[in-house]
Amino acid sequence: MQALILAGGKGTxxxxxxxxxxxxxxxxxxxxxxxxxxxxxxxxxxxxxTLSLSYQPNKIEDVIGDGSDAGVDLRxxxxxxxxxxxxxxxxxAGSSQETTIVFNxxxxxxxxxxxxxxxxxxxxxxxxLVLAPVEDPSKFGLVETSADGxxxxxxxKPSAETIAELPTKNINAGIYxxxxxxxxxxxxxxxxxxxxxxxxxxxxxxxxxxxHVLNSAYWRDVGTPESYLAAHQDFLGGRIRQFFDDxxxxxxxxxxxSVDSTSVIGEGCxxxxxxxxxxxxxxxxxxxDEKASIANSVIWAHTRIAGATEIDGAIVGKxxxxxxxxxxxxxxxxxxxxxxxxxxRV
Numbered sequence: 001m002q003a004l005i006l007a008g009g010k011g012t013x014x015x016x017x018x019x020x021x022x023x024x025x026x027x028x029x030x031x032x033x034x035x036x037x038x039x040x041x042x043x044x045x046x047x048x049x050t051l052s053l054s055y056q057p058n059k060i061e062d063v064i065g066d067g068s069d070a071g072v073d074l075r076x077x078x079x080x081x082x083x084x085x086x087x088x089x090x091x092x093a094g095s096s097q098e099t100t101i102v103f104n105x106x107x108x109x110x111x112x113x114x115x116x117x118x119x120x121x122x123x124x125x126x127x128x129l130v131l132a133p134v135e136d137p138s139k140f141g142l143v144e145t146s147a148d149g150x151x152x153x154x155x156x157k158p159s160a161e162t163i164a165e166l167p168t169k170n171i172n173a174g175i176y177x178x179x180x181x182x183x184x185x186x187x188x189x190x191x192x193x194x195x196x197x198x199x200x201x202x203x204x205x206x207x208x209x210x211x212h213v214l215n216s217a218y219w220r221d222v223g224t225p226e227s228y229l230a231a232h233q234d235f236l237g238g239r240i241r242q243f244f245d246d247x248x249x250x251x252x253x254x255x256x257x258s259v260d261s262t263s264v265i266g267e268g269c270x271x272x273x274x275x276x277x278x279x280x281x282x283x284x285x286x287x288x289d290e291k292a293s294i295a296n297s298v299i300w301a302h303t304r305i306a307g308a309t310e311i312d313g314a315i316v317g318k319x320x321x322x323x324x325x326x327x328x329x330x331x332x333x334x335x336x337x338x339x340x341x342x343x344x345r346v
Contacts, residue, residue, distance in 0.1 A: 001117075002098045003046045005037055006088055007105035008054030008079050013223045014106075016335030017317060022056040024105045025063045026228065027300065029235055030266050030283055032063055033222065037103050038070040039243050044113035046101060047072040052088040054079045084193045089178070090186040097180045102194075104174030108231050110241045111175065111217040119212040120177045123149065127182055127202055127209045130175035132219040133168075140171040140221075143211065151209045154199065170211070173219055225333040229315055232281055232298050236262045266301065283318065297328075300336070 011023030018026065025032040034051070041049055049072050053060055057078045067074030077092045089102055099120075101113065111130065120128040129151055131143050144153040144166065154172075176194065185201055186192050202209040218240040222228045234240050251265050256273035259265060263277050266284035271277070274291040283301035288294065290307045297311050300318035305311065309322050313330030316322065320334055323342035328334070332346050340346065 001046055001101065002048040002050070002096065003041050003101045003103065004050045004052060004089060004092050005034065005103045005105050006085055007034065007051050007060065008082075008088060009105065010055045011106070011223070014225060014228060016333065017225065017228070017315065020336045021318075022060050023223070024051075024060055026222075027283060028108065028222070028228075028231060029264055029281060030301075033108065034060070034064055034105070035070060036108055036243055037105070038064075038067065038072055038074075040109065040111060040113060041101070041103075042071050044117070046113070049073065050075045050077060050092045052077055052079060052092045054082065080189075082191055083189075084191040084197075086186045086194045086198045087190055087192040089194070090183055090188060090192070093180075093183055099180070100178050102176040102178060106221060106223045107174045107219065108222050108240070109173070109175070109214070109217060109219045110243070111173075111214055111219070116175070116177055116212045119149075119210065123208065123210040125177075125208045125210040126179045127199075127207070128177040129199070129209070129211050130173040130177075131170035131211045131213045132173040133170050133213065133215070135169070137169050137171050142166060142168060143170050143172055144168060145170070145211045149210045149212075151199070151203060151211050153203070154195070170213055173214060174221070225315055226331075229298060229313070233279070233296065236264070236279055236281070272307075289324075296330075306342070 007024040009023055011018030014023055024034045053076060061076055079088055083091055116130055142155040146152050185198050220227060220231050222231050251269040253259060253271040254273040257271045257275040259277045262279045264281045266282050268285045269282050270287045272290045275288045276293040278295040280294045280297045282299045285302040286299050287304040292305045292307055292309045295312045297314045299316045302318055303316055303320040305322045306324040308324055309326040311328040314328045314332040316334045317336035317338060319336055320338040322340045325342055326340050326344045328346055
């Protein structure tokens with residue numbers, strides 16, 4: 001079995017964070033998002049993995065490397081033009097006749113893929129769609145299934161009235177297990193979609209097409225700044241299982257500074273006396289001057305926070321400078337290389 005990660009999107013919804021950093025390598029707890037997907041696949045024994053790229057592919061390759069550090073064998077393909085989810089699958093698969101697990105590149109999950117594979121085999125399915133229950137499916141679209149798990153219908157961004165009438169709040173989780181016969185339904189070198197082209201045709205033709213519901217596993221689409229920040233809060237709050245062993249990092253934290261046990265501090269950070277850090281993630285090389293406070297926030301690498309500044313519920317991009325006595329309030333998102341003058345309020 002092989003895997004394909006669709007990592008070609010421009011990350012428009014996540015801007016300004018993705019202007020210089022492609023979405024697949026935005027840091028989650030100071031590790032590229034893709035590393036979590038690679039680890040999920042490796043745990044399931046899947047090490048033959050292709051990354052389908054389009055936007056800033058060289059940056060992704062430079063950060064991820066050949067996969068050896070993650071215990072997998074990576075192959076990179078770059079779409080010649082926008083090809084859609086299914087078109088990218090066809091382009092990357094080439095002449096392969098293996099069963100393939102397809103991942104959308106903007107999801108964070110701790111799913112046990114072996115259980116998905118078991119669902120697929122037990123149902124003798126040609127395609128298995130992983131579903132995630134969410135509180136508000138109107139932002140995504142509902143997937144309706146029969147009592148035996150067969151996929152019956154897709155409802156794109158349903159109204160509140162429609163949602164209330166249906167017994168499900170399951171959405172497409174962006175993970176698919178596909179037999180090679182699905183490739184026959186995708187034209188070559190065309191923009192083609194799983195969601196709008198392939199999956200409706202499977203339903204119409206009564207092809208064995210089943211769902212696997214993530215009833216206990218964690219799942220989140222990290223495609224927006226709000227969801228990206230929430231993913232960090234989920235990690236810090238213990239709502240997602242730990243992927244990696246904690247690493248010892250070397251940072252200069254003053255004895256008079258206060259850093260709570262929840263926060264994650266990257267290597268090479270400098271934290272001066274009187275600083276207070278609560279429930280936050282600081283990337284490598286962040287410098288925080290005297291009496292600054294950071295709470296419920298994510299600060300990317302090599303940013304400097306000047307003295308007496310307060311940051312709460314915000315995201316600050318890499319290599320930024322936040323001046324003295326600034327107030328960065330909840331919901332603020334500052335892109336890379338931002339410079340805020342002293343006494344700014346944002």
